[in-house]
Amino acid sequence: MGSSGLVKKTNGHLGVTEPISWSGPSEVDVLKTQELEKFLADAGLYESQEEAVSREEVLGRLDQIVKVWIKNVSRARGFSEQFVQEANAKIFTFGSYRLGVHGPGADIDTLCVGPKHATREEDFFVELHNMLAEMPEVSELHPVPDAHVPVMGFKFNGVSIDLLYARLSLWVIPEDLDISVDSILQNADEQTVRSLNGCRVTDQILRLVPNIQSFRTTLRCMRLWAKRRGIYSNVAGFLGGINWALLVARICQLYPNALPSMLVSRFFRVFTQWRWPNPVMLCNIEEGSLGLPVWDPRRNPRDRHHQMPIITPAYPCMNSSYNVSSSTLRVMSEEFKRGHEVCEAMEVNKADWNTLCEPYPFFEAYKNYLEIDIAAENEDDLRKWKGWVESRLRTLTLKIERDTFGMLQCHPHPGDFCDKTKLFHCSYFMGLQRKQGVPSHEGEQFDIRATVEEFKLTVGLYTLWKPGMEIQVHHIKRRNVPLFVFPGGVRPSRPAKPAAADGQPPAKTKSLAQAGKVGAAALSNGDKTAVFVDESINRKALVTDPSGSVQVPEGSEKHIPPVPACGTFSDKEAEHLAMKPVDGLAESGTGLSEAAIESKKRKLEAVQSDCSPIDSKRLAVELKETEHMAVKSPEAVANASSKEDEALAIEKITNGSPTNPASLPEEIDELEDYNMQEEPAQKFESGLNCKSVELSAVKEVTLQAGTIHNDDKSIRGIEELEPMELSAISSSAPASASNTQRKPLIRISLSSSVKATGKTA
Known part of the structure; x- marks a missing residue:
């Protein structure tokens, strides 16, 4: 290294x-x-020299503070003065700062390593917390002792710090402690193992x-x-x-x-x-x-x-x-x-x-969104409530996937938005779309009211809940996305529909991004002529006229038309499609290596057992052309060989090694299918019209004092709630839906949508 x-x-x-x-x-x-x-x-990713010096000073000061803290703890435990003087704690860094990729204003992930007699619950989250709270340099002190990895967050002289604690089975922490050795984990509790993992992983990455x-x-x-x-x-x-x-x-x-x-x-x-x-x-x-x-x-x-x-x-x-x-x-x-x-x-x-690195146009990508609004009585309550809700948002995605059999896909926005007209309020958004490639019935709806209600009840189990901490969930259309999410509060204009002569396809699409915008604009205007084929078929935009015949965009005549389901083509049609010229072969004029020919042979053998005759015949044509191509340039042969060898190596690595016990795709697929079958079919509703009714239009269940009973035993960390657990409790969702008269009305109608580069019309 x-x-x-x-x-x-x-x-x-x-x-x-x-x-x-x-x-x-x-x-x-x-x-x-x-x-x-x-x-x-x-792009401003590098900090200034002054900021770098400031961070080093803060870390040095923090190391001094924990050394004073551990001596106070040792003295309070009744140890001798000699032992108190030898008592030590040490600060380590990890994450982006330790890797050397942090930017201006980034948090510093730190770990305090202490001896066996300094506890996490009393000494770290009480004594050290009180010491920091009394210091004028410290602000925004926020302990999270119940987290999967307990952490204490604060700002020290304006530098954001996330401080973890690891309690080792040592009476004295040496100043030259090496936490990369496995023996450091001897007799450590789970929280300590998790806390040490950040530093150990970071150091190991730099070694590897x-x-x-x-x-x-x-x-x-x-x-x-x-x-x-x-x-x-x-x-x-x-x-x-x-x-x-x-x-x-x-x-x-x-x-x-x-x-x-x-x-x-x-x-x-x-x-x-x-x-x-x-x-x-x-x-x-x-x-x-x-x-x-x-x-x-x-x-x-x-x-x-x-x-x-x-x-x-x-x-x-x-x-x-x-x-x-x-x-x-x-x-x-x-x-x-x-x-x-x-x-x-x-x-x-x-x-x-x-x-x-062009920013993703999240609020232009979907027709349907969920808006999750949260509010609190003051800034401190909002910060705590916000952190809890953020930690549970991923479970909403899992619940929606579970209750719709994976047919309704979610795209959560990673950040929150604040409406400056409202105090102590912020919003999260989640894009929704039907799973691509699945046929849909006209006007089919997804009823996720019970799912949303279950999510809200789970969020309401927050042990530090206070009156005023509220959460509401709305289904909104793209046109109703609030203005405060856009820069400057101005909604960007949507791309106009391209002009085209009657009966003629639009001009050649120059990029997939442009293709997505064209398709979105066409469908939003009720135009059914623009469709996009599956991404696996050359990722090209095709156009159909009202009669349903397929027209290939200009310049893409050499691409194979979209292939329907297996067995829908006759042998004659398959032969005709397979004999079409293939890009980069007939006109190439450059030689390919034996590795390339061998790759084609192996692909052909793999496809011959499949149900589609088209791909098999097409690969046979490719193989024949490849074997008879004239070798005209040694450099071309070398380049082609190098690329083909690289492609083969990538294919081998990405498919996983059969000797690797961690590769179990078949079992995972079976488990996913099993989870899908457990959910009752009544989660789906069909209707001709889609009405978006916000929670404010019905009697909203707000989380007021006394409405939710806190139960510490029922609270699970976000890391503990896995899809398997969600499936196990799914049978209770319909019952709660039928017994609840004040549930939010959220019915999402998603007709067949168009997809290109992650966007949907």
């Missing part, structure tokens, strides 16, 4: 597989990396990447991209900082000598093809000697329900992305595809870094 320089092949490799490519950077990679670094600097500087630049880019595309939030069911760090680290292992510009491109190339739920791992999962549970879907039933496993590299290895649901995985997969397309366009200078 090194922070600079290239990794030599003779030195071995980091990771669970061999690298995909050992190639070093080209001149183009160097130039594009310089452009990337300038782009990141212009071949080039730390390239890793940091690439991770900065991916964090910016994820935030602008609205998929950076662990609590909302997407990925947080540690998840993105692990994904980027894996790409760095697969391309150890690549510069950041190439690593960004390969990130999208690899994870666009990744076969989830095959796990992403930086190293092999070790059982360890302490008997702590590790991620293993063979033994742990809950691990089998994880949609997007990203495994931490430090013992005990755990899935860091358990919050991801099928809906949020769908959103992220579409963003990976878009990123891959933009990076390919960048290779031919048809896009730039600004295009890649």
